[in-house]
Amino acid sequence: MPKGFDMTFSLKALAVALGLAAGAALAPAPALAAGEAVKLPDVRFSFNGIFGHFDRASAQRGFQVYQEVCANCHAMHQLSYRNLREIGLSDAEVRGIAATVQIVDGPNDEGQMFERPGRPSDRFRKPFANEKAARAANNGAYPPDLSVIVKARENGAAYLYALLTGYEDPPADVTLMEGMHYNKYFAGHQIAMAAPLNEGQVEFHDGTQASVEQLARDVTQFLAWAAEPELEQRKAMGVKIVLFLTILGGLVYAVKRKVWADVH
Amino acid sequence: MASGLHKSEVSNPVLRWIDARLPVVTMMQKEYGTFPTPRNFNYFWNFGALAMVNLLIMIVTGIFLSMHYTAHVHYAFDSVERIMRDVNYGWLLRYVHANGASMFFIVVYIHIWRGLYYGSYKAPRELLWMLGVVIFLLMMATAFMGYVLPWGQMSFWGATVITNLFSALPLIGQDIVVWLWGGFSVDNPTLNRFFSLHYLLPFVIFGVVFLHVAALHITGSNNPLGIDPKGPQDTLPFHPYYTAKDSVGLVAYFAFFAILVFFFPNMLGHPDNYIPANPLVTPAHIVPEWYFLPFYAILRAVPDKLGGVVLMFASIAILFVLPWLDTSPVRSMRFRPLARPFLFTWLVSFFVLLYCGGMPAEEPYVTISRVATAYYFLYFLVILPLLGRLERPLPLPESIARPVLRGGGPLPAGAVGKPMEKA
Numbered sequence: 001m002p003k004g005f006d007m008t009f010s011l012k013a014l015a016v017a018l019g020l021a022a023g024a025a026l027a028p029a030p031a032l033a034a035g036e037a038v039k040l041p042d043v044r045f046s047f048n049g050i051f052g053h054f055d056r057a058s059a060q061r062g063f064q065v066y067q068e069v070c071a072n073c074h075a076m077h078q079l080s081y082r083n084l085r086e087i088g089l090s091d092a093e094v095r096g097i098a099a100t101v102q103i104v105d106g107p108n109d110e111g112q113m114f115e116r117p118g119r120p121s122d123r124f125r126k127p128f129a130n131e132k133a134a135r136a137a138n139n140g141a142y143p144p145d146l147s148v149i150v151k152a153r154e155n156g157a158a159y160l161y162a163l164l165t166g167y168e169d170p171p172a173d174v175t176l177m178e179g180m181h182y183n184k185y186f187a188g189h190q191i192a193m194a195a196p197l198n199e200g201q202v203e204f205h206d207g208t209q210a211s212v213e214q215l216a217r218d219v220t221q222f223l224a225w226a227a228e229p230e231l232e233q234r235k236a237m238g239v240k241i242v243l244f245l246t247i248l249g250g251l252v253y254a255v256k257r258k259v260w261a262d263v264h
Numbered sequence: 265m266a267s268g269l270h271k272s273e274v275s276n277p278v279l280r281w282i283d284a285r286l287p288v289v290t291m292m293q294k295e296y297g298t299f300p301t302p303r304n305f306n307y308f309w310n311f312g313a314l315a316m317v318n319l320l321i322m323i324v325t326g327i328f329l330s331m332h333y334t335a336h337v338h339y340a341f342d343s344v345e346r347i348m349r350d351v352n353y354g355w356l357l358r359y360v361h362a363n364g365a366s367m368f369f370i371v372v373y374i375h376i377w378r379g380l381y382y383g384s385y386k387a388p389r390e391l392l393w394m395l396g397v398v399i400f401l402l403m404m405a406t407a408f409m410g411y412v413l414p415w416g417q418m419s420f421w422g423a424t425v426i427t428n429l430f431s432a433l434p435l436i437g438q439d440i441v442v443w444l445w446g447g448f449s450v451d452n453p454t455l456n457r458f459f460s461l462h463y464l465l466p467f468v469i470f471g472v473v474f475l476h477v478a479a480l481h482i483t484g485s486n487n488p489l490g491i492d493p494k495g496p497q498d499t500l501p502f503h504p505y506y507t508a509k510d511s512v513g514l515v516a517y518f519a520f521f522a523i524l525v526f527f528f529p530n531m532l533g534h535p536d537n538y539i540p541a542n543p544l545v546t547p548a549h550i551v552p553e554w555y556f557l558p559f560y561a562i563l564r565a566v567p568d569k570l571g572g573v574v575l576m577f578a579s580i581a582i583l584f585v586l587p588w589l590d591t592s593p594v595r596s597m598r599f600r601p602l603a604r605p606f607l608f609t610w611l612v613s614f615f616v617l618l619y620c621g622g623m624p625a626e627e628p629y630v631t632i633s634r635v636a637t638a639y640y641f642l643y644f645l646v647i648l649p650l651l652g653r654l655e656r657p658l659p660l661p662e663s664i665a666r667p668v669l670r671g672g673g674p675l676p677a678g679a680v681g682k683p684m685e686k687a
Binding site for chain 2: 050078083144145147148151152153154156187227229230234235237238239241242245246248249252253255256259260263
């Protein structure tokens with residue numbers, strides 16, 4: 001959306017504003033969240049479009065990236081391990097993944113809390129006990145929960161992919177604050193998170209080359225699924241309903257013409 | 265037939281037994297069956313029925329959502345996400361409800377525009393119109409409180425900004441704000457009462473809608489020509505003519521609604537509302553839902569806080585007195601060549617305000633908002649009252665039947681070829 005809309009008031013500006021107002025009627029709010037608008041790289045994801053669906057293999061690799069990289073700092077507390085079955089992991093795999101973490105449960109009959117291996121019904125384990133602990137470990141910054149991060153950012157998946165691949169050396173005229181990193185897509189360009197993805201950082205089970213772009217693409221696919229697990233069902237239902245309503249609309253209109261035929 | 269019973273003409277014996285004692289069947293037949301309706305409605309006349317359907321959709325989805333929602337600052341956000349993930353078709357319920365609010369305002373704005381363009385607020389429909397404005401105000405209150413319930417960042421900060429408006433009132437302002445909050449900031453008591461009121465107000469709306477429809481069935485509907493039906497040749501029974509025509513609009517409405525819900529469910533929302541509320545972090549730009557933006561722009565157009573609040577409320581309150589501000593006896597803008605461009609300019613000012621309300625409070629938006637706000641009020645307070653005296657309206661048609669029937673003689677310029685006039 002237009003930023004730096006630098007124009008003094010004139011009839012022309014009013015005319016421009018009018019044209020935009022028509023668009024604003026449909027999408028006014030999203031105009032605001034982003035900082036200076038930097039054009040996002042043009043990436044297409046399998047879940048875009050009206051027939052969108054998740055790429056299971058990519059989402060599984062993305063989960064691996066999350067687990068091995070992101071999960072050290074970022075929680076995803078809306079998700080349970082059982083949800084991973086939806087991206088094509090088997091029961092046994094899910095059980096195995098859950099069992100790798102220790103979950104505090106209790107109190108038991110003696111009134112004591114105890115640790116046990118995770119179960120598919122457990123929520124994803126949080127890396128920190130609370131926000132204070134997270135900030136203390138991260139130079140004062142709070143790594144946000146990633147459960148719905150794709151819905152919580154302007155341009156969702158495209159922005160996330162851009163952010164993850166948008167680290168670069170700061171321009172000469174920019175002085176970074178201590179502990180900050182330069183990212184061309186982050187609002188204000190100074191982000192506390194160091195570049196999280198490095199080439200070859202994750203060894204994918206299926207042999208996919210772990211370039212930074214591939215890692216970013218896969219983890220974005222995974223996070224998009226995590227934010228909108230209903231997406232496939234929703235879009236498939238939408239296609240059917242719109243088709244149904246189109247046919248029904250034709251029939252209803254024909255009925256209306258027939259009813260009104262004697263009036264005209 | 266025993267005396268004291270209603271003389272029912274229903275043939276089914278069971279229904280007749282009921283109808284004789286409680287003539288609901290007769291009433292429905294009279295009000296929605298044979299009800300004489302002007303024969304020349306265009307599709308703008310669909311939107312009252314659509315608003316009614318929309319209200320019912322909101323109430324039904326809302327009741328089911330409230331079965332799963334937890335009105336507590338610690339659980340509200342997560343309970344909404346649980347609805348999205350673990351409740352059967354919870355995502356559908358929530359997206360229909362959230363987008364249903366937007367649909368409701370789209371429908372009602374078009375419905376209000378219909379009233380403005382065809383002069384439906386004029387005698388004898390003043391009270392009908394005023395009840396409509398009451399519904400609109402109740403809708404705004406309900407929608408605002410509903411947006412607070414998911415307890416995201418925009419929920420919290422929107423609630424903070426809007427409730428703080430009352431602090432602009434002299435002397436008692438601050439006390440009123442504390443009373444509204446139930447504490448010294450927007451917190452759990454605020455969320456609880458907003459949930460309670462959000463559940464209550466739709467039923468109040470339902471009651472006022474009943475009065476709105478009752479008043480409508482006394483005066484009868486206005487029509488695109490704005491002239492009164494002069495006899496049976498000018499009207500049609502509501503059923504099957506307008507049930508059929510409303511059905512066409514209803515399917516189109518459902519299709520639009522479905523595209524929003526199934527393909528763009530978050531387009532009209534703000535991404536920040538998927539960030540849990542945090543009283544310590546203020547979002548870069550706090551914006552209300554799109555349907556409040558014109559009024560938000562009016563609020564911000566005034567440099568003085570109290571002045572802004574007063575003007576914002578006045579922008580809606582002015583609708584209550586509109587029937588008396590418009591001094592022209594001619595209802596339909598089709599026959600008001602001078603008033604028509606002024607009304608369209610008013611519509612433009614409304615959209616300009618809607619756009620500016622979503623922009624940061626900086627130039628050039630502030631100046632544009634001021635110009636648009638000035639025109640918004642100028643139209644009601646100066647232009648309409650004056651035009652009634654200055655304008656020479658076009659000759660009105662003799663009756664509804666004549667210009668509608670083919671070959672009905674020469675027509676006034678505005679009476680044909682309207683894009684919505686397919687019927």
